[in-house]
Amino acid sequence: QVQLLQSGAEVKNPGASVKVSCKASDYTFSRFGISWLRQAPGQGLEWLGWITPYNGNTNYAQKFQGRVTMTTDTSTTTAYMDLRSLRSDDTAVYFCARVSTHGFYFDFWGQGTLVTVSS
Amino acid sequence: DIQMTQSPSSLSASVGDRVTITCRASQGISDSLAWYQQKPGKAPYLLLYDTSRLQSGVPIRFSGSRSGTDYTLTISGLQPEDFATFYCQQYYIKPITFGQGTRLEMK
Numbered sequence: 001q002v003q004l005l006q007s008g009a010e011v012k013n014p015g016a017s018v019k020v021s022c023k024a025s026d027y028t029f030s031r032f033g034i035s036w037l038r039q040a041p042g043q044g045l046e047w048l049g050w051i052t053p054y055n056g057n058t059n060y061a062q063k064f065q066g067r068v069t070m071t072t073d074t075s076t077t078t079a080y081m082d083l084r085s086l087r088s089d090d091t092a093v094y095f096c097a098r099v100s101t102h103g104f105y106f107d108f109w110g111q112g113t114l115v116t117v118s119s
Numbered sequence: 120d121i122q123m124t125q126s127p128s129s130l131s132a133s134v135g136d137r138v139t140i141t142c143r144a145s146q147g148i149s150d151s152l153a154w155y156q157q158k159p160g161k162a163p164y165l166l167l168y169d170t171s172r173l174q175s176g177v178p179i180r181f182s183g184s185r186s187g188t189d190y191t192l193t194i195s196g197l198q199p200e201d202f203a204t205f206y207c208q209q210y211y212i213k214p215i216t217f218g219q220g221t222r223l224e225m226k
Contacts, residue, residue: 104210109162
């Protein structure tokens, strides 16, 4: 069964950076893109961008350009999302999700990682 | 960016009811629409893609359709486990965008 296992909750000060990991298992990691999304408390879903593990190509939502970096390690089948210059409104649950090969929707999701930005 | 306007924002229904949730796209999205169900504290779960195709393992009481730029999720014969929040997502053009969500509550 496909699994995406994310790293644990983080508490960061404003201005700091956070790196969230997403360990994939039980499928061919290089064949599927990984997207990162977030959900602020009580709010809807927001897409941050995606990466293709096969060649490391990335595409970021304009809102996060310059502040986010997505990477993968194919040897450990792990994806990473690094978000810098954190602000209080970055407080959210961050999800990784597998991108279907059929269309750009998300067929499997990680369990989510709560990132709290607070001084 | 494509705006997805989802309605209603909340809905009360009973077990056995038929309910519909609608998303209106701000421009044509060529049926590139998915629906997700999310329960509190959990990740979203894919229900349908390409407007009306059921994801493997999803019960057939869930269905999807389109009329113009209005996309509809229908649940026929609500079950207790169906009460949750539902989101639509367009994937026709990046950035990927979602509707604001519909919270389905038990009456």
